[in-house]
Amino acid sequence: xxxxxxxxxxxxxxxxxxxxxxxxxxxxxxxxxxxxxxxxxxxxxxxxxxxxxxxxxxxxxxxxxxxxxxxxxxxxxxxxxxxxxxxxxxxxxxxxxxxxxxxxxxxxxxxxxxxxxxxxxxxxxxxxxxxxxxxxxxxxxxxxxxxxxxxxxxxxxxxxxxxxxxxxxxxxxxxxxxxxxxxxxxxxxxxxxxxxxxxxxxxxxxxxxxxxxxxxxxxxxxxxxxxxxxxxxxxxxxxxxxxx
Amino acid sequence: xxxxxxxxxxxxxxxxxxxxxxxxxxxxxxxxxxxxxxxxxxxxxxxxxxxxxxxxxxxxxxxxxxxxxxxxxxxxxxxxxxxxxxxxxxxxxxxxxxxxxxxxxxxxxxxxxxxxxxxxxxxxxxxxxxxxxxxxxxxxxxxxxxxxxxxxxxxxxxxxxxxxxxxxxxxxxxxxxxxxxxxxxxxxxxxxxxxxxxxxxxxxxxxxxxxxxxxxxxxxxxxxxxxxxxxxxxxxxxxxxxxxxxxxxxxxxxxxxxxxxxxxxxxxxxxxxxxxxxxxxxxxxxxxxxxxxxxxxxxxxxxxxxxxxxxxxxxxxxxxxxxxxxxxxxxxxxxxxxxxxxxxxxxxxxxxxxxxxxxxxxxxxxxxxxxxxxxxxxxxxxxxxxxxxxxxxxxxxxxxxxxxxxxxxxxxxxxxxxxxxxxxxxxxxxxxxxxxxxxxxxxxxxxxxxxxxxxxxxxxxxxxxxxxxxxxxxxxxxxxxxxxxxxx
Numbered sequence: 001x002x003x004x005x006x007x008x009x010x011x012x013x014x015x016x017x018x019x020x021x022x023x024x025x026x027x028x029x030x031x032x033x034x035x036x037x038x039x040x041x042x043x044x045x046x047x048x049x050x051x052x053x054x055x056x057x058x059x060x061x062x063x064x065x066x067x068x069x070x071x072x073x074x075x076x077x078x079x080x081x082x083x084x085x086x087x088x089x090x091x092x093x094x095x096x097x098x099x100x101x102x103x104x105x106x107x108x109x110x111x112x113x114x115x116x117x118x119x120x121x122x123x124x125x126x127x128x129x130x131x132x133x134x135x136x137x138x139x140x141x142x143x144x145x146x147x148x149x150x151x152x153x154x155x156x157x158x159x160x161x162x163x164x165x166x167x168x169x170x171x172x173x174x175x176x177x178x179x180x181x182x183x184x185x186x187x188x189x190x191x192x193x194x195x196x197x198x199x200x201x202x203x204x205x206x207x208x209x210x211x212x213x214x215x216x217x218x219x220x221x222x223x224x225x226x227x228x229x230x231x232x233x234x235x236x237x238x239x240x241x242x243x244x
Numbered sequence: 245x246x247x248x249x250x251x252x253x254x255x256x257x258x259x260x261x262x263x264x265x266x267x268x269x270x271x272x273x274x275x276x277x278x279x280x281x282x283x284x285x286x287x288x289x290x291x292x293x294x295x296x297x298x299x300x301x302x303x304x305x306x307x308x309x310x311x312x313x314x315x316x317x318x319x320x321x322x323x324x325x326x327x328x329x330x331x332x333x334x335x336x337x338x339x340x341x342x343x344x345x346x347x348x349x350x351x352x353x354x355x356x357x358x359x360x361x362x363x364x365x366x367x368x369x370x371x372x373x374x375x376x377x378x379x380x381x382x383x384x385x386x387x388x389x390x391x392x393x394x395x396x397x398x399x400x401x402x403x404x405x406x407x408x409x410x411x412x413x414x415x416x417x418x419x420x421x422x423x424x425x426x427x428x429x430x431x432x433x434x435x436x437x438x439x440x441x442x443x444x445x446x447x448x449x450x451x452x453x454x455x456x457x458x459x460x461x462x463x464x465x466x467x468x469x470x471x472x473x474x475x476x477x478x479x480x481x482x483x484x485x486x487x488x489x490x491x492x493x494x495x496x497x498x499x500x501x502x503x504x505x506x507x508x509x510x511x512x513x514x515x516x517x518x519x520x521x522x523x524x525x526x527x528x529x530x531x532x533x534x535x536x537x538x539x540x541x542x543x544x545x546x547x548x549x550x551x552x553x554x555x556x557x558x559x560x561x562x563x564x565x566x567x568x569x570x571x572x573x574x575x576x577x578x579x580x581x582x583x584x585x586x587x588x589x590x591x592x593x594x595x596x597x598x599x600x601x602x603x604x605x606x607x608x609x610x611x612x613x614x615x616x617x618x619x620x621x622x623x624x625x626x627x628x629x630x631x632x633x634x635x636x637x638x639x640x641x642x643x644x645x646x647x648x649x650x651x652x653x654x655x656x657x658x659x660x661x662x663x664x665x666x667x668x669x670x671x672x673x674x675x676x677x678x679x680x681x682x683x684x685x686x687x688x689x690x691x692x693x694x695x696x697x698x699x700x701x702x703x704x705x706x707x708x709x710x711x712x713x714x715x716x717x718x719x720x721x722x723x724x725x726x727x728x729x730x731x732x
Contacts, residue, residue: 098711098730102665118599126666129729130618130630135663140618144635146606147614156606163602218710221679 065232068168068194071107074240075225079212080232084108087192088211089161089185093228095201095217097125100242103136104216104225105196109168110137112194117167120160122146123153125172142167154180157187157195164191172198182209204228216242246353246362246384246404247471249391250333250369252326254379255346256286259325260315261377271309275302276317285317322346329378331478335515336369341388341473347395349388349473362402385409388471389464393422406467413465414440421465427458439465482512482523482575491530491567498527498571499556505573506555510548519544519581525555528570537562540612543600544581550601557608603635624690625698626667626728661686662704664714664729674715674725678705682712687719704731 048054067083069076076082084090094101109119119142121128134140148156157171161184171184176199188195197210204215213228223242227233252258256274271291273284282302294309306312322345330342336359339351352365359365366382373380383395384402386409394401394412397420403409416439418431431454436442442450442462451459463469486501502525513520521544527535539555607615617633662683684703691697699719706712714729 096709096711097666098664098707098713098732100712100731102732106665124666126668126730127630128618129626129663129665129667130620132663132665133618134620135660140620143618144603145616145618145632146610147616148610152610156610159602159605163599165599165602221708221710223710 066192068108069111070104071111072104075104078227078238078240080230084194085211085231086194087189088231089181089188089195089197089209090212090214091181091208091210092196092198093201093204093213093215093217094198099216099218099223101198101216104242105168105170106133106136106138108194109133109143110139112167113139113142115167116142118142118144118165120144120146120166120169122157122160122169122171123148123173124170125174154184157197158183159187161187161193161195162191164193166191166193168194168196170196170198174200176203178207178209185209185211245351245386245467246356247386247388247391248337248350248352249343249383249385249388249395250329250348250350250373251381251383251392251395252329252346252378253381254286254288255322255325256317257288257315258378259321260318270311270313271296272313272315273305274317275314325378327479329373329376330476331512331515332372332376333369334476334478336365340476341471342476343392343473347392349392349471351388352384362404366402385412387465387467388473389422389461390467393420393465396420396422410466414438414443418442423458423461427454430454478512478516481578482509482520482573484508485526485528485570485572487528487570488568491569493564493567495560495562495564498559498568501571502555502559502573503552505571506552507548509573509575510546510551513546513578513581516578517581518578519546520551520575520577521545521579522577523555523573523575525559526572526574527564527568528572529566529568533566535562535565535568539608541604542607544579545604546581550604554604554608557605561609624688625696626663626688626702630667662731664712665732666730667714668728668730671716671726671728674713674727676707677723678703678713678715678725679708680706682706688716689719702728 065081066086067079067081068086069083070079079085092101092104113119114137116139119138121143124145128143128145130140133143146156146160153171153173154176157169157173160166160169169188173180176197181197184195184197187193201215201217204213208229210229211231213230215226215228217224217226224239225242226239257272260274261272269290271288271294273287273291273296275282276285277283284296284298284300284302284305286298287296287305291305291309291312294312296305296309296312302314326342326344326346326348330340330348333348333350334340337350337352337355339354341349343349352362356362356365359368362384370380370382381395381399382402383391383398383400384404385391385394386404386406390403390409390413393416394403397416403412418436418439418441419428421428421439423431431442439462443466447459460469464471484505486505488501492498492501509520509523520541522538522540525537525539527537529535537555537558539558541554545551603615615635617635619631619633621629621631623629682704684705685701686703687699687701689699700716701719701721702714702716704712705715705725712731713727714731715725715727717723717725
């Protein structure tokens with residue numbers, strides 16, 4: 001009898017009971033009918049909870065997301081899906097230069113360039129040193145540097161992310177705001193591109209639409225990486241040492 | 245074969261009016277001739293209604309219509325318009341000749357199938373010509389000469405079969421047959437009035453009396469001899485200039501004109517099946533001053549939308565030194581276009597914009613030098629061990645790199661010692677003494693031959709803040725420390 005109830009039945013109970021042929025007119029007083037209504041509500045709820053946008057803590061693991069392995073085993077276990085989220089913006093909030101924040105990306109960039117995907121560096125603060133990049137296994141022919149200033153930096157990063165023809169886009173944004181980052185996040189989603197944005201640590205307190213936010217700072221002179229925000233992550237460790 | 249003759253009966257007037265559309269609606273006429281005996285060449289409908297006729301002396305015309313606006317005839321403008329119209333018509337047939345002073349002949353028989361038959365082709369060509377602002381008459385006939393003669397005598401007419409053409413020609417007065425005046429006089433003196441009379445005469449005797457040229461002309465009219473007009477080819481370069489009625493001070497307003505120019509350029513390129521790699525925008529100011537904007541592309545293109553976007557970005561970057569009076573577009577470098585082919589088994593099919601198009605867009609906004617690649621350079625001195633290089637446009641065609649020691653790509657590193665991710669533009673004094681030395685010294689001593697001698701001991705050091713730096717001291721000393729890079 002329960003099988004006869006449509007699983008997607010979400011209309012108001014009164015209207016449904018009115019069209020119920022066997023139901024007596026005073027439905028609420030009949031305990032059998034009350035059970036019916038409850039079971040139908042439960043079915044509707046189960047159906048609702050099956051929606052991909054809803055995830056419950058106790059249910060099966062969250063839907064898998066496309067990722068790009070970071071090349072660091074410790075970092076891959078921290079990140080959901082085992083790597084950098086594809087088609088999303090990652091924010092790296094860096095306390096000082098020289099903590100190993102860029103080397104974190106080198107294995108990914110090497111893998112991408114060797115797969116002949118283009119990597120774009122937008123407005124780097126110093127010279128990205130070609131011998132070091134080559135030594136890390138990056139195919140320099142796939143690497144493009146863009147010199148931009150001011151608003152052009154945002155625009156360039158957005159264009160590169162949105163186009164979908166770049167494997168990864170690295171941008172250095174000393175000054176930016178929520179609105180601009182939101183644009184970049186949407187552009188990365190549109191293009192399905194890995195986006196990395198380097199920002200000063202002072203920006204860690206402000207809200208951000210990025211899918212992933214990493215804090216790279218020092219604890220007692222020891223560089224550490226901490227997850228400030230991570231879409232789709234469930235518990236577990238939030239930090240790791242940067243240098244082995 | 246089916247020849248189409250496009251005749252522009254109002255070319256003298258339309259050429260002047262489309263070049264500079266005027267606001268006033270007074271009757272208008274084109275005049276020509278030396279000063280004392282000026283006469284009307286062509287009058288518009290309003291002037292004709294007032295009684296102004298072609299060939300009238302100017303004084304009579306002005307007496308008939310005092311409000312008459314007169315324009316001096318410009319034969320160069322007429323020829324230029326005719327060339328532009330030929331470019332437009334060239335899209336319908338490759339066999340085309342320009343017949344001065346006011347006709348274009350094109351062979352459309354071979355194009356009928358492509359354009360869906362004569363009615364469809366005619367409708368399409370008519371609407372395009374109407375859009376260009378030139379009044380036009382269509383005459384179609386199986387021979388070129390006949391099409392041209394019929395255009396002059398009948399206006400709009402389509403004679404598609406040989407028998408129909410023969411009867412049309414037989415009835416044609418000799419005076420309108422396009423023969424030279426002397427021959428016409430001689431024939432009329434003999435009592436011959438129509439071409440049919442001429443066709444009936446014995447050929448050999450006619451040739452002996454009036455010359456072989458007449459016979460050839462008659463044969464061409466009837467299709468017994470192939471047409472002798474020279475084939476027209478579109479020009480090899482594109483030059484177009486638009487003058488403004490008033491001074492233009494904003495680049496936004498210029499962008500509208502630019503869009504029109506680019507659209508014309510794109511049509512021109514489409515007709516030539518070519519692309520453009522480099523073109524120049526010239527903004528004209530008062531007193532013959534000019535501003536030039538050079539637009540260079542990495543690869544030939546012809547898509548109007550993307551060309552416009554690139555050109556507009558460059559135009560908006562340029563500050564106008566003075567109000568603009570004209571905008572010109574010159575494109576001399578028109579290489580053949582090789583459309584980008586896509587890999588059938590492309591793994592990354594999501595690409596919304598291909599890399600060349602993206603690179604063009606970035607270059608247009610940021611400047612030509614903003615986009616570059618990085619290569620290693622065989623030098624021991626750290627500041628010279630890298631170089632900027634032109635970005636590689638399309639690497640799909642290149643073989644994958646097999647070894648890292650391929651010297652042609654500059655991908656090889658000169659040393660196996662660790663190098664920092666960041667190199668500082670110029671070395672800085674290290675404010676604090678390093679807390680720990682992790683590696684070093686690595687002595688780099690080079691450049692004595694080119695005057696940039698360096699003798700340094702490089703160390704990898706750790707600072708109190710946990711940062712790893714690449715710092716050096718002069719060879720053999722222990723201080724002062726100079727910072728040259730970050731192991732970021």
